[in-house]
Amino acid sequence: MKLKIFGKLADIFHGNEYDLDSENVTSVLELKVKLFEKFPELKESTFLIIVNGVKANDSKIISIPSEIALLPPYSGG
Amino acid sequence: MMNLERYNRQIILPDFGISSQEKLLNSSVLVVGSGGLGCPALQILVSSGIGKIGIVDFDVVEIQNLHRQFLFDEKDIGFPKVIVAEKHLKNRNSETEIEIFNEKITTKNVIHLIENYDVIADCTDNFATRYLLNDACYLMKKPLVYASLFRDEGQVSVFNVEKEDQMTNYRDLFPVPPNQSEVPNCNEAGVLPTHSAVIGTFQANEVIKLLSGSAETLIHQLLIFNTKNYQSKKIKFNENQEKAGPKTIEEFQNFDYEEFCSLNKNDEINSFSELQSFLNHDKSILIDVREEDEQPKIIAMKILELPFGTLEENLERLNGYTSICFVCVSGIRSQKAVKLLKNHFPDKEIKHFKSGIKSILQ
Numbered sequence: 001m002k003l004k005i006f007g008k009l010a011d012i013f014h015g016n017e018y019d020l021d022s023e024n025v026t027s028v029l030e031l032k033v034k035l036f037e038k039f040p041e042l043k044e045s046t047f048l049i050i051v052n053g054v055k056a057n058d059s060k061i062i063s064i065p066s067e068i069a070l071l072p073p074y075s076g077g
Numbered sequence: 078m079m080n081l082e083r084y085n086r087q088i089i090l091p092d093f094g095i096s097s098q099e100k101l102l103n104s105s106v107l108v109v110g111s112g113g114l115g116c117p118a119l120q121i122l123v124s125s126g127i128g129k130i131g132i133v134d135f136d137v138v139e140i141q142n143l144h145r146q147f148l149f150d151e152k153d154i155g156f157p158k159v160i161v162a163e164k165h166l167k168n169r170n171s172e173t174e175i176e177i178f179n180e181k182i183t184t185k186n187v188i189h190l191i192e193n194y195d196v197i198a199d200c201t202d203n204f205a206t207r208y209l210l211n212d213a214c215y216l217m218k219k220p221l222v223y224a225s226l227f228r229d230e231g232q233v234s235v236f237n238v239e240k241e242d243q244m245t246n247y248r249d250l251f252p253v254p255p256n257q258s259e260v261p262n263c264n265e266a267g268v269l270p271t272h273s274a275v276i277g278t279f280q281a282n283e284v285i286k287l288l289s290g291s292a293e294t295l296i297h298q299l300l301i302f303n304t305k306n307y308q309s310k311k312i313k314f315n316e317n318q319e320k321a322g323p324k325t326i327e328e329f330q331n332f333d334y335e336e337f338c339s340l341n342k343n344d345e346i347n348s349f350s351e352l353q354s355f356l357n358h359d360k361s362i363l364i365d366v367r368e369e370d371e372q373p374k375i376i377a378m379k380i381l382e383l384p385f386g387t388l389e390e391n392l393e394r395l396n397g398y399t400s401i402c403f404v405c406v407s408g409i410r411s412q413k414a415v416k417l418l419k420n421h422f423p424d425k426e427i428k429h430f431k432s433g434i435k436s437i438l439q
Binding site: 004006007008032033036043044045046048050053054055058069071072073074075076077 | 110112113114115199200201202203204207224225226227230231232250251253254255256259260261262263266268273299301310311312313314315367368370371386387405406407409410413
């Protein structure tokens with residue numbers, strides 16, 4: 001499962017893309033659990049999970065293939 | 078009388094025409110912040126023939142502004158930005174009325190500032206002002222064109238415009254701000270002049286389309302654009318039924334945005350004995366906002382487990398409590414939970430146990 005990573009989260013993932021093993025990931029909640037396991041520092045980060053171009057809640061079902069993005073807020077101006 | 082010659086090159090566009098130009102002439106926009114986004118946005122907006130443009134900023138020109146804030150020259154260093162900007166913009170287009178406000182926007186002055194304008198542009202550079210402006214525009218139902226930057230990436234959206242029976246704003250994306258350390262601004266993160274100019278230009282583009290009615294805008298959508306690799310993405314989002322943020326103007330005017338967007342010592346419980354006395358009555362509760370799988374669990378105390386992401390869906394379960402304390406691993410999520418819940422329950426005593434789960438278990 002390819003993830004697009006935005007903003008400062010790219011520092012955690014060391015890049016703007018990340019290939020996640022999608023086993024047992026059928027919902028946004030399960031995706032979060034997996035991400036938090038791999039990257040504990042994400043638990044303290046603010047970000048949206050975007051599934052196929054739409055902001056998704058935890059209950060959103062993820063079918064394969066899906067386009068997933070992690071998007072934090074920006075403040076600069 | 079409209080100057081047809083001056084605006085000829087945009088009037089002859091098939092989707093624009095004289096009617097769109099007339100709409101621009103009869104409309105007004107308030108640009109909040111005249112920095113990296115505000116400067117390019119203002120130059121374009123004033124050139125396009127909008128009738129009235131307001132500028133709010135309390136900063137003076139500094140040397141590190143010059144590389145990306147093209148309204149300012151070397152000789153302007155030390156002078157108030159709005160005064161320099163006004164002079165420059167009047168030279169650019171004497172037909173546009175310019176109004177300047179050399180002040181910081183606050184909960185006390187913002188309602189008055191925005192009420193006389195058709196559209197507001199958020200060109201600010203910090204979360205406290207962004208949430209303040211967002212909430213004011215939401216309460217006043219003012220269209221808000223939003224843009225923000227992080228390094229080579231920018232975000233643009235249009236808030237508070239009804240479409241398909243929905244009206245969305247920044248809180249529908251991010252109900253509460255991140256911690257200050259999480260998201261640096263341009264002063265800390267750095268920015269190229271091309272990038273702030275591109276995103277400021279996109280922002281002006283949304284203002285022009287919105288005011289002229291010449292094209293669709295980014296309503297219920299957030300554009301993310303990367304100037305380094307030219308990748309772009311548009312995401313859709315919906316209105317949250319549970320609205321975070323003040324519900325009335327009065328509530329808004331008493332809301333402390335600086336506190337909301339920073340660490341507040343008064344919300345902290347720092348010792349286990351303090352926590353015990355906080356929880357020592359019937360209507361108090363400790364809430365663990367960690368995810369369900371996070372270990373170890375606390376079992377010896379009266380505690381509710383509500384992961385941070387589920388709090389807003391479970392507000393009803395908290396109605397019966399007058400004192401709520403949140404806990405997580407290191408005090409970051411619990412602090413965010415305090416901010417979120419204070420929006421929904423301004424009358425409850427809401428705190429967090431800053432030193433985290435481990436200090437309870439010890």
